[in-house]
Amino acid sequence: MATSTAQIHSEFTNPNLEVLISEAQIQERIKELGAQIASEYAGRNPLLIGVLKGATFFLSDLLRAIDIPLGIEFMAISSYGSSTRTSGEVRILKDLDVPIEGRYIIVVEDIVDTGLTLSYLLANLKSRGAASVKLVALLDKYERREREVPIDYLGFPIPDHFVVGYGLDFAERYRNLPFIAVLKNPDAAQLELPTASV
Ligand code: IMP
Ligand code: MG
Numbered sequence: 694m695a696t697s698t699a700q701i702h703s704e705f706t707n708p709n710l711e712v713l714i715s716e717a718q719i720q721e722r723i724k725e726l727g728a729q730i731a732s733e734y735a736g737r738n739p740l741l742i743g744v745l746k747g748a749t750f751f752l753s754d755l756l757r758a759i760d761i762p763l764g765i766e767f768m769a770i771s772s773y774g775s776s777t778r779t780s781g782e783v784r785i786l787k788d789l790d791v792p793i794e795g796r797y798i799i800v801v802e803d804i805v806d807t808g809l810t811l812s813y814l815l816a817n818l819k820s821r822g823a824a825s826v827k828l829v830a831l832l833d834k835y836e837r838r839e840r841e842v843p844i845d846y847l848g849f850p851i852p853d854h855f856v857v858g859y860g861l862d863f864a865e866r867y868r869n870l871p872f873i874a875v876l877k878n879p880d881a882a883q884l885e886l887p888t889a890s891v
Contacts, residue, residue: 704867704869704870705870705871705872709876709877709878709881710857710858710867710870710874710875710876710877711874711875711877712872712873712874713851713854713856713872713873713874713875714849714851714872714873715872716871716872718849719754719831719848719859719871719872719873720754722848722849723751723754723755723758723848724758726755726758726829726846726848727755727757727758727759727760728758729846730755730759730799730829730846731758731759731760731761734759734761734763734797734799735761736761737797737824738762738763738764738796738797739761739763739764739796739797739798739799740763740764740765740766740791740793740796740797740798740799741755741756741763741764741765741766741799741800741801742765742766742767742768742789742798742799742800742801742818743765743766743767743768743801744767744768744769744770744800744801744802744803744810744814745767745768745769745787746769746860746862746868747802747803747804747860747861747862747868748801748802748803748831748860749767749860750803750859750860750868751801751803751831751848751859751860752765752801755801755829766789766790766791767787768785768787768788768789768814769785769786769787770783770784770785770786770810770813770814771783771784771786772784772809772810782813783809783810783813783814785817792821793818793821793822793823794821794822794823795822795823795824796823796824797823797824797825797827798818798823798824798825798826798827799827799828799829799845799846800814800815800818800826800827800828800829801829801830802828802829802830802831803830803831803832803859803860803861804830804831804832804833804834804856804861805828805830805832805833805834805835805838805842805844806834806837806838807837807838807839807840808838808839808840808841808842809839809840811828811830811840811842812840812841812842815828815842827845827846828842828843828844828845828846829844829845829846829847830844830846830847830848831848831849831859831860832848832849832850832851832856832861832873833847833849833850833851834851834852834853835850836852836853837853849873851873854875855875855876855879856873856874856875856876857870857873857874857875857876858870858871858872858873858874859871859872859873861873863876863879
């Protein structure tokens, strides 16, 4: 009864998804990254800046794997439409609430794709007088890079597929998957969405 209904509507076993990186693989890699960051930033009180919304899932798990004093902040940014993509112009929708002069900054991002967003953001943060600005990214879709972006700490390189889960969305859906999956048919994903309440 209730169980079968839950299975029919299961998002995590949706047949339109093909698991690329499992929950266990993600969590294991995060433990390694966290230990590495903790040893390299001991005594520096780093400020981790999460890019909304996608990176919040990664940030939340990563923080709990970094066993040193640290702070967190969030920024929201949006790229201009595809017509101006090559310009790399980016808009800050939500800025930091604190000055970062002299701080050791670690930007936390879900995925580096073309690199346009990150190259803008890293330059912007460096111009504010931070002691250092480094980047940790869960995924690197390196084949699509248009702007060089140094990824100081990387979870996983991935091939050029559109991926969802663990914070990454397709039209705001799938962020809640505990794993990273390839969306087999994006059109089907749109059609499946309920249009009225059940
Ligand atoms: P870029 O590196 O400036 O091209 O943009 C990176 C942003 O595009 C990421 O922060 C994601 O929000 C989004 N993005 C890029 N590739 C994917 C994907 O495969 N799935 C979901 N979002 C993606
Ligand atoms: Mg993003």
